Amino acid sequence: MAETVQTVQLLSADGVLQTDDTAAEYLPYVDALSDDDLRQFHRDMVITRRFDLEATNLQRQGQLALWPPSHGQEAAQVGSARATRAQDHIFPSYREHSVGMIRGLDILDIITLMRGVSNGGWNPKTNNNFHLYTLVLGSQALHATGYAMGINFDGDTATGDPETDQAVIVYFGDGATSQGDVSEAFVFAASFQTPQVFFLQNNHWAISVPVSVQSRIPLYLRSQGFGIPGVQIDGNDVLASYAVTRKNLDEARSGSGPRMIEALTYRVGAHTTSDDPSKYRGDIELQGWIARDPITRFEAYLRSRGEGDGFFAEVATEAQDFSADLRRRTLALATPSTEKLFNHVYSEPHPVMDVQKQWLLDYEASFGGNE
Amino acid sequence: MSTETTSTGTTTTETNTGLTSTDTASTEPANPKAETAEPTSTEIRELAFGKALNAGLRMALGDNDQVLLMGEDIGPLGGVFRVTEGLQEEFGTKRVFDTPLAESGIVGTAIGLAMRGYRPVCEIQFDGFIFPAFDQITTQLAKMTSRHEGQVSMPVVIRVPYGGHIGAVEHHQESPEAYFAHTPGLRLVSPSTPNDAYWMIQEAISSNDPVLFFEPKSRYWNKGPVDFSASAAPLHSSRVVRTGTEVTVVGHGAMVTVLLQAAEVAATEGTSLEVIDLRSLSPIDYAPIIASVQKTGRLVVASEAPGFVSISSEIAATVTEKAFYSLEAPVLRVTAYDTPFPPAKLETTYLPDADRVLEAVDRALAY
Ligand SMILES: Cc1ncc(C[n+]2csc(CCOP(=O)(O)OP(=O)(O)O)c2C)c(N)n1
Ligand SMILES: [Mg+2]
Numbered sequence: 182m183a184e185t186v187q188t189v190q191l192l193s194a195d196g197v198l199q200t201d202d203t204a205a206e207y208l209p210y211v212d213a214l215s216d217d218d219l220r221q222f223h224r225d226m227v228i229t230r231r232f233d234l235e236a237t238n239l240q241r242q243g244q245l246a247l248w249p250p251s252h253g254q255e256a257a258q259v260g261s262a263r264a265t266r267a268q269d270h271i272f273p274s275y276r277e278h279s280v281g282m283i284r285g286l287d288i289l290d291i292i293t294l295m296r297g298v299s300n301g302g303w304n305p306k307t308n309n310n311f312h313l314y315t316l317v318l319g320s321q322a323l324h325a326t327g328y329a330m331g332i333n334f335d336g337d338t339a340t341g342d343p344e345t346d347q348a349v350i351v352y353f354g355d356g357a358t359s360q361g362d363v364s365e366a367f368v369f370a371a372s373f374q375t376p377q378v379f380f381l382q383n384n385h386w387a388i389s390v391p392v393s394v395q396s397r398i399p400l401y402l403r404s405q406g407f408g409i410p411g412v413q414i415d416g417n418d419v420l421a422s423y424a425v426t427r428k429n430l431d432e433a434r435s436g437s438g439p440r441m442i443e444a445l446t447y448r449v450g451a452h453t454t455s456d457d458p459s460k461y462r463g464d465i466e467l468q469g470w471i472a473r474d475p476i477t478r479f480e481a482y483l484r485s486r487g488e489g490d491g492f493f494a495e496v497a498t499e500a501q502d503f504s505a506d507l508r509r510r511t512l513a514l515a516t517p518s519t520e521k522l523f524n525h526v527y528s529e530p531h532p533v534m535d536v537q538k539q540w541l542l543d544y545e546a547s548f549g550g551n552e
Numbered sequence: 553m554s555t556e557t558t559s560t561g562t563t564t565t566e567t568n569t570g571l572t573s574t575d576t577a578s579t580e581p582a583n584p585k586a587e588t589a590e591p592t593s594t595e596i597r598e599l600a601f602g603k604a605l606n607a608g609l610r611m612a613l614g615d616n617d618q619v620l621l622m623g624e625d626i627g628p629l630g631g632v633f634r635v636t637e638g639l640q641e642e643f644g645t646k647r648v649f650d651t652p653l654a655e656s657g658i659v660g661t662a663i664g665l666a667m668r669g670y671r672p673v674c675e676i677q678f679d680g681f682i683f684p685a686f687d688q689i690t691t692q693l694a695k696m697t698s699r700h701e702g703q704v705s706m707p708v709v710i711r712v713p714y715g716g717h718i719g720a721v722e723h724h725q726e727s728p729e730a731y732f733a734h735t736p737g738l739r740l741v742s743p744s745t746p747n748d749a750y751w752m753i754q755e756a757i758s759s760n761d762p763v764l765f766f767e768p769k770s771r772y773w774n775k776g777p778v779d780f781s782a783s784a785a786p787l788h789s790s791r792v793v794r795t796g797t798e799v800t801v802v803g804h805g806a807m808v809t810v811l812l813q814a815a816e817v818a819a820t821e822g823t824s825l826e827v828i829d830l831r832s833l834s835p836i837d838y839a840p841i842i843a844s845v846q847k848t849g850r851l852v853v854a855s856e857a858p859g860f861v862s863i864s865s866e867i868a869a870t871v872t873e874k875a876f877y878s879l880e881a882p883v884l885r886v887t888a889y890d891t892p893f894p895p896a897k898l899e900t901t902y903l904p905d906a907d908r909v910l911e912a913v914d915r916a917l918a919y
Contacts, residue, residue, distance in 0.1 A: 526736050
């Protein structure tokens, strides 16, 4: 999809800060960032790309059932995640690995899901409100909207204090925009004026289907028909992603209703480790996007601000260590006990679970122990 | 024209079908204005089923600020069956509110509200309109606790007016409970009396698991005693509502009325039926059923839903496994036919009536 004139870009593809009229509105958010904040953006993106590769390799080696790589989408994810405030709630899809990491989730929790050791299992409350991955496309948009309705009912937003007012951000893809649940979420969000940002990563593909099959108009325009203002950003620009998300989340938390951001980005890797992109997309398109790589771009910007080789080498080592540790802990993951089948199907006691669990335990014991 | 089961299990039967036939083409059935549902704690009062539900919802709203009612037309109108009448006025638009007209949206946002700590009670307007929410119910709501490994509960109730006998147009008379009973993570109940309606809705709302609450819509206008002092039985228990010795008949919702009629007729012919109201469809409380079959040796299971892969099939299979040596005859099912719900002029042919129950009883006795 062609970028429109409204596309917000704060860093050009070669890492130069933009000061045009579209950018100007957002530059104060960038100005407020410290050098350490900027370094952290880089660190987040580099670590993510490195463990993303590690996880892909682990799948290739038979250690994971599946891995959905986020290669190419690091800026959209890191910028938006860093824009959230501590009290915000995040409803991801299934590719927002760096968002989880930034919210404090142990990436191993994502690994367990992709290895077939759990179906999620982390507690949003103890992971800075980073909710479970959702594999059924678009479903989480409604959960996010319901959650945001609850924030409204509780009066925990729109008090005028951005340090405590809560908001919700929900992540979804270009393919997911065609799901009825996403449209229904727009309807409910508009109707209940939820404190919520819909964050769409348009990575141009839904497995093998190009975004042109999902929509004949730029997707940021879609929400406007529902009464939700939309903005399109260069999703490979971490500063744009940060600043626009920060602004929109703060507007949403101030009581002015839901917002939508469409981040134009690209899935450089395969859809998942089960996919073969060579069957449906050309190398020219891919190379064009690789030339707009979000990490290269931001590194150029940091270097233009005087960051030296030492920092970049240090981050590379950190990313390497992070991945090695993740690999080690992946290989050490135990197979869950059979009781796990029954343990949390219900919150309250359930006779069928009790009977079936006991039957299975007896059946296993009948072979002379559990080994 | 009603057959009522009192809380002590005795029955009073009058002549007619016991099932109200109301033309709901307008989808706004007349509202019995006769009584208000202001309970005092020790009273036993006659209330229509719909009014009893209304009273139960009022109690739940009053007991816990986290309880919300949400759905289509449930606010100022009080729902197309008036079950929520007056509740928005009493508890305000934050507690009782109309949603946009989207079932997946209703259940999906209820899940988010439950994550937030609320206890949403969703109304699905009619049985045939639950399917737009099927994914959110079976794939999201049902699995959410398991996917969170018990760290998140889903105290969501989905109220579903269901079943036939009201002469309504297509999609307004179905019995879709088996789709949901098949889904681990959900609980399903269906009251058949005003007393159970009053208590079971409160018990469902206080459950920390998702409960699909199937309301036999043909019973909304039927009156019966409601004992406001104490619940008659736990939520997930079945109950013998008429004792007998020769054949056990089991059903739920509006079918209980049919079974009681059949028992009355059978009695005049010298056959003694024991009638069990299932009340809970998932889990099923088998103890009273097995105990009864051990006594009678014969079981007929009846429901308004098609029989293939149904609650009736499940009971037949389980009782055969658990009480094989007690059985004098195969467990027989009396169900709707395996066809779409027909045009309403054919519904009395489609839905099991007392005669069809008695035909099965005769077959069971012939073994
Ligand atoms: C309801 C549903 N239908 C189909 C799928 C299978 N599926 C998984 S990902 C995917 C493509 C999603 O594309 P998009 O929303 O653009 O997200 P992306 O993978 O590009 O991040 C499909 C078809 C699914 N997970 N859920
Ligand atoms: Mg996509």
